[in-house]
Amino acid sequence: MNNLLQFVIRYSAFLLFLLLEVVALLLVVRYNENQKSIFVHSSSKLSGNLYKLADDAIQYNHLQQTADSLAVQNAQLKQKIFNLERSLQRLAPADKPLDSCLLEPYNIIDAQVISNSINQRNNHFTIDRGWKDGIRKGMGVISPHGIAGIIDQVGEQYSTAISVLNTAARISAAIKRNEYFGSLIWREIDPGHMILEDIPRQADIIVGDTIVTSGFSFIFPKGIFIGTVDRFWTVGGSNYYTLEVRLHEDIGRLDRVYVVEFTDTELTTE
Amino acid sequence: MNTTTLKQTIRAILILLLQVLVLKRIGVGNSWLWQYGDIFLYPVIVLLLPFRISRHYAILIGFVIGLIIDMFYDTIGVHAFALTATAYARGLLLAYLEPRGGYQLSMSPTIISMGLNWVLTFTVFSLLIHTLLYFTAEIFTFVYIGQILLKTLVTLILSMLVLMGYHLLFNPKA
Numbered sequence: 001m002n003n004l005l006q007f008v009i010r011y012s013a014f015l016l017f018l019l020l021e022v023v024a025l026l027l028v029v030r031y032n033e034n035q036k037s038i039f040v041h042s043s044s045k046l047s048g049n050l051y052k053l054a055d056d057a058i059q060y061n062h063l064q065q066t067a068d069s070l071a072v073q074n075a076q077l078k079q080k081i082f083n084l085e086r087s088l089q090r091l092a093p094a095d096k097p098l099d100s101c102l103l104e105p106y107n108i109i110d111a112q113v114i115s116n117s118i119n120q121r122n123n124h125f126t127i128d129r130g131w132k133d134g135i136r137k138g139m140g141v142i143s144p145h146g147i148a149g150i151i152d153q154v155g156e157q158y159s160t161a162i163s164v165l166n167t168a169a170r171i172s173a174a175i176k177r178n179e180y181f182g183s184l185i186w187r188e189i190d191p192g193h194m195i196l197e198d199i200p201r202q203a204d205i206i207v208g209d210t211i212v213t214s215g216f217s218f219i220f221p222k223g224i225f226i227g228t229v230d231r232f233w234t235v236g237g238s239n240y241y242t243l244e245v246r247l248h249e250d251i252g253r254l255d256r257v258y259v260v261e262f263t264d265t266e267l268t269t270e
Numbered sequence: 271m272n273t274t275t276l277k278q279t280i281r282a283i284l285i286l287l288l289q290v291l292v293l294k295r296i297g298v299g300n301s302w303l304w305q306y307g308d309i310f311l312y313p314v315i316v317l318l319l320p321f322r323i324s325r326h327y328a329i330l331i332g333f334v335i336g337l338i339i340d341m342f343y344d345t346i347g348v349h350a351f352a353l354t355a356t357a358y359a360r361g362l363l364l365a366y367l368e369p370r371g372g373y374q375l376s377m378s379p380t381i382i383s384m385g386l387n388w389v390l391t392f393t394v395f396s397l398l399i400h401t402l403l404y405f406t407a408e409i410f411t412f413v414y415i416g417q418i419l420l421k422t423l424v425t426l427i428l429s430m431l432v433l434m435g436y437h438l439l440f441n442p443k444a
Contacts, residue, residue, distance in 0.1 A: 013325035017358040020333045024354060027340075027347030028407055047290075047342050054291045117294065117343070119308060121408050124344040160344060189306070189417070 048158030055114040107261040118191040123163035140219040146249030174214040196243040290342035307424030322375040325361040332357025352404035
């Protein structure tokens with residue numbers, strides 16, 4: 001017993017070191033396994049407020065630029081809405097008012113990215129909206145030029161999202177021209193490209209083909225432009241193509257984003 | 271809390287802010303270099319602890335600061351793992367690099383007390399351990415050993431430049 005005690009005292013620094021390393025590794029493993037953080041996360045108030053503060057200061061320099069790009073987006077959206085309403089009017093039965101034919105399954109919440117990363121293995125970004133604003137875990141985040149990520153941790157005023165540049169992200173995507181679909185994943189290092197897997201070999205693919213969201217999950221609406229095919233190949237005797245997709249959105253420069261809430265209860269309860 | 275400790279605490283907070291608000295952002299951009307590397311200045315908090323700080327305290331401080339950084343980087347446990355090891359290595363390195371006369375216990379390992387060469391050696395070995403363990407824990411498999419080594423090398427060089435820049439620019443006394 002005495003010997004043991006002496007051993008502990010003698011190597012106490014080393015034992016403390018081992019203990020803390022084991023704790024740290026447990027955190028890493030647990031986090032890697034199920035993408036659940038425990039208590040330290042940037043959706044917390046402390047880090048969220050700090051990031052918000054810094055982002056506000058930086059934002060100030062880009063106000064004009066941001067306003068311009070938002071105006072352009074607005075114009076595009078207006079055009080799309082007018083065209084869609086006009087097409088709907090032609091399609092809708094004449095005896096019903098147009099309003100009753102409109103479905104409103106999607107709810108869009110605007111948000112600002114206040115912290116972002118692209119050079120890690122599992123990238124995240126933080127937005128300035130939390131459960132107070134209706135953000136819930138699992139909602140999709142889209143950006144002006146594509147998709148950005150999926151909400152992961154939700155705090156009161158801030159939330160973090162798994163970036164599309166995260167090895168845990170898996171997004172259902174399709175080739176726009178022929179609607180063959182597969183899952184879009186990220187293979188690290190290159191923040192400009194993602195990999196679209198499991199496209200059947202009978203699909204005809206051209207370099208430059210447009211890749212959009214497939215709409216098979218409720219996370220992202222159908223048809224959001226993701227990027228274009230840079231090259232494609234098959235591995236060994238596989239029956240599936242692997243496509244390298246050049247992302248249209250520059251994830252490193254995410255700024256204004258939109259969180260998509262799917263509220264069609266009929267569908268989601270199925 | 272005496273004035274030196276207070277000063278060092280404030281310095282630690284400022285370095286943490288610099289790390290998470292400025293240096294983290296530099297990694298976000300278009301340049302290919304940043305895809306492989308990060309800039310870690312925050313290990314300097316542990317490296318600048320005075321000689322009299324015991325191994326135990328250094329290890330604990332390393333763990334806590336690592337967790338704080340993890341909170342901002344969304345890398346739960348990874349920075350904590352690396353910095354705890356760096357803090358432990360600090361004890362071993364200090365013993366290994368001890369000059370013949372021993373250390374002046376009230377001092378810190380700075381250029382003023384130990385000279386540029388000593389600080390350079392101490393820093394480069396500590397940072398090597400830190401970055402290597404960081405990327406090992408982040409990637410969490412030795413399958414990607416090439417990627418680990420590449421990221422370690424790029425990050426080590428970038429961090430060394432910033433860390434030695436900090437030493438030369440501010441020339442901290444304690």
